[in-house]
Amino acid sequence: MPLGTLDRSPPPFFRQGPSALSRLLFFASLSVLLMAADSRVGLTTPLRTAAAVLLNPIERALLVPVRGAGSVGDYLSGIAQAQQTTERARAELTRQAERSLQADQLLQENARLRALLELRARLSVRTRAAEVLYDAPDPYTRKIIIDRGSSQGVQHGSPVINELGVLGQVTRVYPMTAEVTLVIDENAAIPVHNIRTGLRGVAFGDPSVDSMELRFVAANADVQVGDILQTSGLDGVYPPGMPVAKVSRLDRRTQSDFAKIALTPATKPDSVRHVLVLEPMSTQQLPKPTPADAALPVHGKDSPAAKPGAKAVRKDKE
Secondary structure, eight states, rough: GGGSSOOOSOGGGOOOOOOOOHHHHHHHHHHHHHHHHHHHTTTHHHHHHHHHHHHHHHHHHHHHHHHHHHHHHHHHHHHHHHHHHHHHHHHHHOOOOOOOOHHHHHHHHHHHHHHHHHHHOOOOEEEEEEEEEEEEETTTTTTESSSSOOGGOOOOOOOEEOOSSSEEEEEEEEOOOEEEEETTTOOOOEEEEEEETTOOEEEEETTTTTEEEESSSSTTTTOTTTTTEOSSTTTTTSOTTOOOEEEEEEEOOOSBBBBBBEEEEESSSGGGOEEEEEGGGGTTSOOOOOHHHHHHHOSSSGGGGSSHHHHHHHHHHO
């Protein structure tokens, strides 16, 4: 190889340039100069503006994922908060509905109790307030159980009423409770009279349709739909003048001589809560005269001997 073709320059490792201290001084002076020029003249303001314009799309592109992640987080937290708010509002609405329902029930119960108190003041017999506990377990009868018994003075056969009318009669008494047979029971029968015509009859219960029936009334009797029937008081149990039922249906075209008369009870047994237990009318009536009382002689002005013509009649008999 000819010697002229050899590279005689030293390798880069051995090349020597400005020293490190010289370069430090140079760049430090340049930095100070540029800072002074920028603060005085604003030399780098156009450069900064151009750099900001060029880098703005890149910054926006890089901020998209960050903003998207933040939006998704806000959306999810907003949904959770909205669900919690909805649940709280629904629970509060339920509580308000319960309170409103309780208030309505209390108002209705207060009105019924006031009506019972007014009715109690009008009655001339002793009354005892009672509360319905539950229906009798027998499915073939219509009876209820009240929270008053023999220890509170309830007697067998006592009438039971509410503010609307006759509800039934006590048929079984226990020390703390009593069983009441409703007027719609098939074994219930109440003597009644028609307010409009004064016609008397007997109303029987019809548990199949929770109604009553006026039986043994002639087909040509003066009875109309809408007539009000009240207790007649002839049975010695119910006080007279208590509402019992209203004529709801009348069928005169029957094969028998009696009309078929359906009645609607004045009370609604399924919605009764508070009742009044009355003393039977038989406890206030005078005792029936015995044969021994009839055999006793009568003295005074009401005696037969004191009446005019009594002696003549006696002589005629003799």
